[in-house]
Amino acid sequence: MNAIHRLAAIHRLVLAGALLPALVLATGCPGNEEQPPVADGEDVGDTDPGEDTDTTGSDTEPGDETAESTGSDTGSEQCVEEPTEPVELLNGCTDATCEPFANTPERLPRLNADGSLPPLP
Amino acid sequence: MRKPSSSFSRWPTIVLGLGLALAPLPALAGVEVLCTDLPNAVIGVGGSASKPLLALVGAALVDAADPITLVYQAPGACFGITTYVDDSPATGTASYWDADGNELTCSFPVTGMIPDFGMLGVKGTLCEGVEEIPADIGSFSGPVTSWSLLVPTASSQSSISAEATYFVYGFGAAEGQVSPWTVDAELYSRNATSAALIAIALAAGIPPTKFKGTDVMTNQDMISSLASSTQPEAAIGFTSTEVADQSRDVVRTLAFQAYDQTCAYWPDSTATAFDKRNVRDGHYAMWSPYNFYAPVDGGGEIVDEETRRFIGFFTGAEELPPELPLLDIIIDNGTIPECAMQVWRDEEIGPLYSYLPAEPCGCYYEARVTGTTECSECTTDDECTGNASTCRHGYCEVQ
Numbered sequence: 001m002n003a004i005h006r007l008a009a010i011h012r013l014v015l016a017g018a019l020l021p022a023l024v025l026a027t028g029c030p031g032n033e034e035q036p037p038v039a040d041g042e043d044v045g046d047t048d049p050g051e052d053t054d055t056t057g058s059d060t061e062p063g064d065e066t067a068e069s070t071g072s073d074t075g076s077e078q079c080v081e082e083p084t085e086p087v088e089l090l091n092g093c094t095d096a097t098c099e100p101f102a103n104t105p106e107r108l109p110r111l112n113a114d115g116s117l118p119p120l121p
Numbered sequence: 122m123r124k125p126s127s128s129f130s131r132w133p134t135i136v137l138g139l140g141l142a143l144a145p146l147p148a149l150a151g152v153e154v155l156c157t158d159l160p161n162a163v164i165g166v167g168g169s170a171s172k173p174l175l176a177l178v179g180a181a182l183v184d185a186a187d188p189i190t191l192v193y194q195a196p197g198a199c200f201g202i203t204t205y206v207d208d209s210p211a212t213g214t215a216s217y218w219d220a221d222g223n224e225l226t227c228s229f230p231v232t233g234m235i236p237d238f239g240m241l242g243v244k245g246t247l248c249e250g251v252e253e254i255p256a257d258i259g260s261f262s263g264p265v266t267s268w269s270l271l272v273p274t275a276s277s278q279s280s281i282s283a284e285a286t287y288f289v290y291g292f293g294a295a296e297g298q299v300s301p302w303t304v305d306a307e308l309y310s311r312n313a314t315s316a317a318l319i320a321i322a323l324a325a326g327i328p329p330t331k332f333k334g335t336d337v338m339t340n341q342d343m344i345s346s347l348a349s350s351t352q353p354e355a356a357i358g359f360t361s362t363e364v365a366d367q368s369r370d371v372v373r374t375l376a377f378q379a380y381d382q383t384c385a386y387w388p389d390s391t392a393t394a395f396d397k398r399n400v401r402d403g404h405y406a407m408w409s410p411y412n413f414y415a416p417v418d419g420g421g422e423i424v425d426e427e428t429r430r431f432i433g434f435f436t437g438a439e440e441l442p443p444e445l446p447l448l449d450i451i452i453d454n455g456t457i458p459e460c461a462m463q464v465w466r467d468e469e470i471g472p473l474y475s476y477l478p479a480e481p482c483g484c485y486y487e488a489r490v491t492g493t494t495e496c497s498e499c500t501t502d503d504e505c506t507g508n509a510s511t512c513r514h515g516y517c518e519v520q
Contacts (some may be wrong), residue, residue, distance in 0.1 A: 078383040084473035089403035089464055090382045095389045096382035096399055099376050101282040109298045112289055117284060120291045120331055 156215050156227035156307035159190040161342030163431045166194045166211045166255030167201030167240035168316045169339040170266055171411055174454045175240070178445065179218035182431075185444040189427055192217045192227060193222065194236075195339060199241025199248035202414050205258045206251050211236050216218035216222040237428040240314030242266050243469050244362060247323075249313050249330065259421055263435045265457040267362040267388045268320045269399045271343070275353035278303075278391065280376035284327035289357065292484075293333040301354045304380065309346045309358030310334025316409075317359050319436040323470035324379060324407045334366045340364040346373050362388045363455035366395060379406035396490045397457050401483070403464035410459065448482065448514070452489045461486035477519065484516030 078092035103113050112118055134433045153414050157162055158304040165397065179191030194215035198345035204211055210233025215429040216224050245251050245260070254260055272278050278301065281289075288297035294308040302308065302313070313329040316341065322329045322503035337346045340360040348371035358372075365374050376392070388405045399405035414422045423429035433439030434447055441447055451458050461483045465476035484496030496516040499505050505517035512518075 021455060083403070084475060085422075086474065087381045089434045089473045089475070090406060091384075092403065094402065095390075098403060098404070099280040100383065101285065101376075101378045101385045102279045103282050105270045107299065108284055108288060110292065112285075116397055117287055117326075118274060118326065120287075121294070 122476055129134050130466075144391055145218070154225070155229040156192045156217070156229055159192060159217060159227060161188055161427050162190045162192050162217075162509055163425075163427045164192040164194075164211075164215065164234070164236045165201070165238045165240050165309070166196065166204055166236040167217075168198030168242050169195035169341060170198070170242045170364060171240050171263075172216070172314060172340075173363055173367060174264070174451065175176075175422065176216075176218050176224065176457055177450045177454055178221060178447070180220055180222040181445045181450065182442075184220040185217060185442045187430075187442060190217055191431065193240075195230075197312065198241040198243065198316035198319075199245070199251070199314035199336075199447055201236075201241045202245030202251055202258075204236060204239060205255055205414060205416070206245075208235070210234050235416075237415060238432060241412045241414070242268075243409050244412055245414060247319050247469060257416055257418075258414050259417035259423060261413040261415070261436050262459070263413055264451045265400065265408055265410050265459065265462060266318050267405060268324075268359060268387065268395065269362040269365040269407040269458075270321065270357065270359050270377060270409075271347055271365055271372045271374060272358075273347045273350050273353035273356050274349075274371055274373050276356065276368075276373065277354060278357075278375060280378065281357075282378040282385065283325050283380045283382075284320065286377075287327060288438075290321070290325060290332050290334060291327040294334050294355070296358075302357045304355040305333075306335070306355045306504075307350055307352050307356040308334040309337050309356065311337045311338070311343070311359075314368055316468050317361055320407055320470055321350075321359050324377070326380070334358075344368045344372055362397075362400075366455045369417065377405060377407055382406070394491075395455065397455070398486070400457060401461055401463050401486075406473075407471065408457075409469050411456075448485070449489065452486055456481060479520075480513060481518040481520065484518055487515035488516065 073118055078091065080091050082089040083089045083092035110118060156162055161384070170240045172193060175191055175193050182189040184192060192215050194211055194213065205210060212229055212233040214226050214228050216504065217227055218224055229300035230318055245254055270281055285299045288299045289308065290310065291297070294303050294305045297303070310332055313319070313332065318332055319329050337343050339359070341364065343358045343360045344364065347356055347358050348368070362374060366370055376385035378388045386404040387401040388400050389396050400408045413435065415428050415432060416425070416426055423432060430439050430520050434441055436443060448458055460478040460480055462476055462478065464473045466473050484494050487494040487496070494516065496518070497505065497509065498515055499512035499517050500515070502510065502512045505512050509519050510519050
C-alpha cells in the first residue's frame with residue numbers, strides 16, 4: 001500500500017460456538033479519506049460518506065492491530081475475513097489479484113487539501 | 122410476433138429496386154428484408170452491450186424445432202424503455218442472425234414500429250425522462266453484465282479508482298488532470314442513453330448528463346476508437362466487460378477501485394482470467410443485471426406469445442428447447458447467470474449483500490469457465506453430502 005495510507009485497525013473477535021469471526025471496528029486513513037462524492041446534491045456510491053473500511057488480517061488475535069500494508073498484488077492486505085457489510089464485501093480477503101490505485105495529490109492534483117473531492121464543474 | 126406457419130410466410134418479403142418478389146434466402150446483397158416478415162420474429166431494441174449475447178441466442182433459436190427469429194436494434198440502452206414511455210416507434214434497420222451466427226440486416230416498416238421488447242443493462246428508471254415504468258410494461262431480470270473502463274493494450278495503465286474516474290469523466294481529461302488521461306481527444310465516451318455510461322457514472326458519482334468525453338455511439342465503436350488511438354497512453358473508454366473480453370487483443374480492462382475499497386480489482390480473478398470471480402463475490406463493483414421490458418396484460422403476462430417464450434427462457438418461466446443451452450451461452454459470452462452470483466444488490470451499483478441463489482450454479486459456472494472446481498461431481502442428490510447436499514448441473518451445491 002502506498003505510504004500515505006496509515007492503517008490503524010482495531011480488531012475484536014466474537015466467539016460464537018466453534019466459530020471465531022473477526023470483527024474489525026475501525027480503519028482510518030487520515031489525509032486520504034476520500035468520501036463518495038456528493039455531486040449536485042446526489043449521494044451516489046456504494047457506501048455512506050465517511051464510512052470507514054473495515055479490515056482484518058488473516059491471522060488476527062484479540063487486540064491485534066493490522067500492520068500497514070506494504071503493497072500486494074494478491075488481494076488487499078487490508079481485508080475482511082468474513083465480510084457481511086457492503087464495504088466489507090468490497091474488501092473481503094481473497095486470493096484474487098489486485099492493484100492499489102493511489103489516490104494521492106500527486107496522482108489526483110485536483111483533490112481538495114483535505115483529500116475530499118471538489119464539486120463537478 | 123407469431124406469424125402464420127405456412128411455408129410461404131417462412132420466407133421474408135424481398136423488396137427489389139423495381140418491384141416485389143419472393144426469394145428463398147432472407148438476406149441477399151442489394152435487397153431489403155422486412156424484419157416483421159421474418160419467421161416468428163421477436164423484435165427488440167436497446168443497448169449494444171447485450172448484442173453479443175443476443176447473437177448467440179438468436180443463432181440457437183432460428184433453426185429450433187419451434188423457431189424464433191431474434192431481431193435486435195442497438196441505438197442505445199435507454200431506447201429500450203423510452204420507446205414505451207414516449208410511445209416512440211423504432212425506425213431504420215436491425216440485426217438478426219442465421220444458425221451459423223452470421224449477422225444479417227432487416228428493415229423496420231417505414232412508419233416505424235413499437236418493438237416486442239427492450240433490453241437494458243441498467244434499470245429503465247435511470248434513463249433520462251423515465252420517472253416510472255408504465256403499468257402495461259413488465260420488467261424482467263436477465264443475466265449480470267459488468268462494466269469495464271478500458272485502455273488500448275499499448276497503454277501501460279492497469280488500474281483506476283472511482284476518484285480518478287470522477288476527475289477524468291466528471292471534469293474532462295484536460296481539466297481533470299489525472300495523468301496520463303489528460304488529452305480530451307482521447308477521452309472516449311457515450312451519451313446518457315448508454316447503460317455503460319449510466320453504470321460507470323453511478324460508480325464514480327457523476328450525474329450521467331455531466332459525463333464528459335466524445336460520444337462514440339456504441340460499445341463496438343468504443344473498441345474501434347481505442348484500438349485506433351494514436352495516443353494510446355492517454356486513451357480511455359468503457360464498454361460492457363463481455364464486449365471488452367471479445368477484444369482483449371486490442372483493449373485492456375482496468376482494475377477498478379471503488380469508493381471505500383482499498384485495492385483495485387479486475388472483473389476476473391486476474392487481469393488475464395475469464396472467471397468473473399470478482400464480480401460474483403463483490404470485489405468488482407461495476408456490474409448490473411440486464412433488464413427486459415415488454416408489454417404485459419393486466420395479469421403481468423407478456424402479451425406477445427413469442428416474446429413471452431423468448432424472455433421466459435431467461436427468467437425460467439419457459440422450458441428451454443434442446444437447441445438452446447442458455448446457461449452455457451450466458452457463461453461463454455462472459456455474462457453471469459444470477460445462479461452463480463454470491464452477492465447481490467437492490468439498486469444499481471448500490472450496496473452489496475451476501476446472496477445465496479434459490480438454485481445455485483456456482484460450481485458449474487466455475488467448472489465451465491476455469492475447467493476445474495473444488496465442488497464434488499454428482500448425478501443425483503444422493504451423491505451429495507454435508508452442506509453441499511443438492512446436485513445441480515452435475516455438481517453438489519448447498520441447496
